[in-house]
Amino acid sequence: MSDTLLALSGVHTHIGRYHILHGVDLVAPQGRTTMLLGRNGAGKTTTLRTIMGLWRASQGSIHFDGAAIEGLATPDIAQAGIAYVPETMAIFSDLTVRENLVLAARGGPPDEKRLEWIFGFFPALRKFWLSRAGTLSGGQKQMLSIARAIVEERKLILIDEPTKGLSPAIVVALIDCLKEIKRAGATVLLVEQNFRVAQEVGDLVCVMESGRVVHHGAMADLAADEMLQRRLLGLSLDSHQ
Amino acid sequence: MTAIDAGTALPRQKTDFWPILLPLAMAAIAWPFIGAFSTWLTLTLAGLAMGMMIFAMASGLTLVFGLMDVLNFGHGAFISVGAYLAMVAFTPLAAFTQADSLSINLLALVPAMLLAMATSAAVGYVFERLLVRPVYGQHLKQILITMGGLIVAEQTLYALFGPQIIPLSLPTALRGSLEFGGAAVEKYRLLAVVVGLIVFLCLQFMLNRTKIGLLIRAGVENKEMVEALGYRIRRLFIGVFMAGSALAGLGGMMWALYREQVHASMGGEMMVLTFIVIIIGGLGSVGGCFIGSALVALLVNYAGFLVPKIALVSNILLMVAVLLWRPRGLYPLSSR
Numbered sequence: 001m002s003d004t005l006l007a008l009s010g011v012h013t014h015i016g017r018y019h020i021l022h023g024v025d026l027v028a029p030q031g032r033t034t035m036l037l038g039r040n041g042a043g044k045t046t047t048l049r050t051i052m053g054l055w056r057a058s059q060g061s062i063h064f065d066g067a068a069i070e071g072l073a074t075p076d077i078a079q080a081g082i083a084y085v086p087e088t089m090a091i092f093s094d095l096t097v098r099e100n101l102v103l104a105a106r107g108g109p110p111d112e113k114r115l116e117w118i119f120g121f122f123p124a125l126r127k128f129w130l131s132r133a134g135t136l137s138g139g140q141k142q143m144l145s146i147a148r149a150i151v152e153e154r155k156l157i158l159i160d161e162p163t164k165g166l167s168p169a170i171v172v173a174l175i176d177c178l179k180e181i182k183r184a185g186a187t188v189l190l191v192e193q194n195f196r197v198a199q200e201v202g203d204l205v206c207v208m209e210s211g212r213v214v215h216h217g218a219m220a221d222l223a224a225d226e227m228l229q230r231r232l233l234g235l236s237l238d239s240h241q
Numbered sequence: 242m243t244a245i246d247a248g249t250a251l252p253r254q255k256t257d258f259w260p261i262l263l264p265l266a267m268a269a270i271a272w273p274f275i276g277a278f279s280t281w282l283t284l285t286l287a288g289l290a291m292g293m294m295i296f297a298m299a300s301g302l303t304l305v306f307g308l309m310d311v312l313n314f315g316h317g318a319f320i321s322v323g324a325y326l327a328m329v330a331f332t333p334l335a336a337f338t339q340a341d342s343l344s345i346n347l348l349a350l351v352p353a354m355l356l357a358m359a360t361s362a363a364v365g366y367v368f369e370r371l372l373v374r375p376v377y378g379q380h381l382k383q384i385l386i387t388m389g390g391l392i393v394a395e396q397t398l399y400a401l402f403g404p405q406i407i408p409l410s411l412p413t414a415l416r417g418s419l420e421f422g423g424a425a426v427e428k429y430r431l432l433a434v435v436v437g438l439i440v441f442l443c444l445q446f447m448l449n450r451t452k453i454g455l456l457i458r459a460g461v462e463n464k465e466m467v468e469a470l471g472y473r474i475r476r477l478f479i480g481v482f483m484a485g486s487a488l489a490g491l492g493g494m495m496w497a498l499y500r501e502q503v504h505a506s507m508g509g510e511m512m513v514l515t516f517i518v519i520i521i522g523g524l525g526s527v528g529g530c531f532i533g534s535a536l537v538a539l540l541v542n543y544a545g546f547l548v549p550k551i552a553l554v555s556n557i558l559l560m561v562a563v564l565l566w567r568p569r570g571l572y573p574l575s576s577r
């Protein structure tokens with residue numbers, strides 16, 4: 001068993017007067033890709049936002065790299081070494097591709113070698129380096145959003161449904177990228193509705209339902225057990241395969 | 242490795258130049274109505290000078306709104322503070338302002354400007370901490386409390402300097418006008434245009450070429466993501482608030498010298514114009530604010546000459562016309 005980098009225990013989150021997370025327990029081991037699966041509305045996005053401090057946990061604890069982070073402000077959580085690729089991508093459309101990455105690289109100008117590495121799987125970013133990010137296609141925006149998270153080394157990368165709404169060809173490119181990030185040794189917590197993607201890149205899996213984690217284990221075990229998939233994730237999965 | 246979606250054609254990257262043409266078009270259309278070139282030139286320069294001063298006053302307001310959604314109806318306080326600083330600074334520097342030499346006059350004017358900016362920035366800091374910070378995200382309360390702040394600031398200025406209108410005279414070398422193709426061109430208006438352009442260029446440089454500027458533009462679009470990248474937006478915001486206050490102070494000082502008088506309600510009186518300007522420009526857009534300022538001020542001057550009766554409502558009509566064409570202003574921000 002590898003070291004635990006991130007651990008949530010008994011996390012509750014309220015949004016306004018709605019009680020959304022009902023005691024989430026979740027661990028993300030060092031150097032592995034942990035999948036966070038579950039039906040729409042299960043609370044996956046809320047979980048990631050709570051880790052980032054964008055929603056505040058009303059109860060429970062979040063430990064990252066040996067320290068409690070549930071009380072920290074978002075910028076401090078980011079500086080502790082967590083990168084976030086939100087469901088909405090949240091690229092800065094008024095800024096160029098270059099400027100988006102300049103901001104993402106807190107420590108100084110983006111490292112040339114690392115950029116070359118990123119251009120290796122996202123050549124579009126090199127091509128549109130000086131274009132306004134708002135003019136990019138949906139797939140290219142997703143690439144930029146992921147590139148922002150990896151332009152500097154981070155301990156943990158949270159990615160929320162990167163393949164949503166993208167064409168199959170781009171999904172293939174994203175899978176390559178996710179594998180490459182994994183090969184580089186990063187720890188990833190990845191929310192994904194596309195089971196094929198989950199199967200290809202996930203080491204471990206947590207399944208959420210109604211604001212709780214209802215299953216966790218090895219991705220390979222879930223992939224092999226169709227009954228379990230059906231019970232946990234529902235029939236809606238078939239449409240993604 | 243899949244090189245998918247490298248794209249075949251570069252995405253369209255048009256600069257939106259239509260708004261830039263508006264002030265030019267307005268000046269061109271006004272010319273035949275006004276007739277004499279010399280009159281037209283005088284009015285145009287007066288418009289541009291006024292526009293640059295309004296721009297200095299309004300640019301901070303638009304960024305403050307864009308970045309933190311803060312409606313600051315107290316922004317006029319900084320304008321008034323700047324106006325009084327002209328008087329405060331000029332009194333001990335009288336020997337410099339009365340010398341008949343431009344360079345010696347500037348030796349008084351430039352420190353006075355810096356003092357006005359520094360003081361307004363300091364007042365801005367207090368204003369932000371005391372009044373704005375407690376009401377983040379609550380528009381109605383913001384309007385009420387910042388209006389209250391404006392009243393307190395005005396009354397404080399009255400208490401300090403008296404309620405009367407204080408006359409202010411321009412430094413000697415900036416009085417009068419130059420001859421330009423038969424037209425009289427007031428020297429101070431030229432200076433105002435130069436200062437306004439410098440402010441605009443500095444702002445553009447800062448917003449487009451520095452990391453702080455990138456952060457501001459990014460924050461205007463999505464402040465949550467700026468924080469998720471590890472930057473403290475509050476710190477950025479207070480910096481922007483103070484810089485905006487400083488520019489308002491500079492604009493207020495320039496305006497007081499232009500009117501050759503100082504009184505505490507000057508700032509409050511300019512608030513309507515500054516709000517019209519930032520709405521026309523598109524809330525949060527410095528470029529839009531610049532064009533909006535030029536448009537509004539040119540129109541005031543042309544209309545005041547051609548049809549004085551509508552001069553007062555001309556700005557409202559202009560705003561309506563612009564919003565009918567572009568409902569969110571000349572340069573709407575992508576995220577709003």
Ligand SMILES: Nc1ncnc2c1ncn2[C@@H]1O[C@H](COP(=O)(O)OP(=O)(O)O)[C@@H](O)[C@H]1O
Nearest residue numbers: 015018020038039040041042043044045046047
């Ligand atoms: N801003 C919000 N206000 C109120 N309810 C919300 C908000 N965001 C999400 N929810 C609710 O929280 C639940 C979980 O949402 P979310 O975390 O986005 O689910 P998932 O990402 O798994 O699809 C849903 O029932 C959703 O309606």
Ligand SMILES: [Mg+2]
Nearest residue numbers: 044045046087
């Ligand atoms: Mg979601």
